[in-house]
Amino acid sequence: MNKKIPLFSLVILIVAAIDSIRNLPVAALFGSSLIFFYLFSALIFLFPVSLVSAELSSRYSDDGGIFHWVLQAFGKRLAFLAVWLQWINTIVWYPTILSFIAGTAAYLIRPDLANDRIFLVSVILIVFWGLTLLNFLGLRISSKINDYCATIGTFLPMLFLIILGVFWVVLGNSVHISFKIQDLLPSFQKMDNWVSLIAIMASYLGMELSGVHVNDIANPQKNFPKALGFSVIILLGTMLFGALAIAVVMPDKEIRLVDGIMQTFSVLLHSFHLGFLMPILPILIIIGSIGGMINWLLSPAKGLLQATKYGFLPPFFAKKNTRGVPVRILFMQAILVSAFCFILVWMPSVNAFYWFLTALSTELYLFMYVLMFFAALKLGRPLKDSGAFRIPLGWRTLACSTGLMGCFLTIIVGFFLPPEINVGGALRYASWIAVGNLVALVPVFGFWLYQKKRS
16 A cells, blocks of 8 residues: 655645745845735736635546646647746756756855856756756655755755845845845836746645645545645745745845845845855755755656557656556656757856746747646536535636636736847847747657557
8 A cells, every 4th residue: 555645745745845945036036026026926827826726626636737737628639838938948947947056166176167058057967967856756755855955955954034024125235236125026018027927836836736646645535625725824934924024134236046045145235244054055045946846857757648548658658667657758858958058058147048948948838838827717617515625606717717817917027028138139139039939849740640540
């Protein structure tokens, strides 16, 4: 009998997969308005996704994950599109979290290495292939590692950052953002103010990810909705106040996206005569980031494995080891990520590389959420005697409609360039985003044709 994942571990699994200290410098870049956008994004995206994920996961507890949810509503082809979007966005996203790990690791050797592209790519490849091999041990082992890594390397540094930020303000140091009402609200006339929405939404992606593990969860009808509720509270609190801590300490034009956390910690620790902690914090943050990646490596791959059963991928990719891990899919994604990381060599700056991939991966993921919300609307409310979690009557359509609005709004602003990022012009950047989306989506038509010929 397989041991089930308890409620506490599930909360940690969800929070660690989403809550990331690496996202804070990106949000802090937008100063005072980040408070509005965190709360606004929670209302139009985080809460709707949480409610819909809880309902769908408990309703289809025999087969979890985005593939089966969309399958029930729209059939095999759109189900494959949904799981493909979930998987391909991670291929684009991995280089950002990996470059963050590499930039943080630079502080253990020499801080200026955070801008050395050869160093960044080398660390990225070593870490990613190491984690790929680690995931061959299966979900239960990686879940335990994830628990420890998240507690030590995500929650502790984030809490420490928030505490230091509070002391920075209380002791009368320079505060680089304004808390006046007119500064907290973004301008509705200038679109570049709304670009921060893409950065904040990127912080909330992945709430539905644990749905693919629903069979490994103890009492999913009750525990999954509870876990999502606890996770939302933790996520909103830690990310909002963590980003504010960076924004009050660092001028927006000086914030570096790859190593902005260590950049801020360096200022804070030296200001409070705590410089002796500098070697410890990078180690903790690297541990936390690696823990967060573990679930992201395996979950989308397991989702793609579900699609092989319906003939969309060749049987070669359906190979699993004795622990049920899709080893060939993991190898394929490791090869693709390795190739993708070399984009860094051609980008104008490390900041440009980081922002472009963050925006592109977020857009791809949001297309998947569009399918999820439409699937929820099509499927309707679960029956009362089904035992599934049910969104309160009247709130269900509102949650799906609000979530769709949040997705479409963020996809639109994703084509706009932040003024702080240099990629050679706004038109060039928008073209890159458009081409990136097309390149990521075109293979789907080939897989649809492959499945049609086989059936």
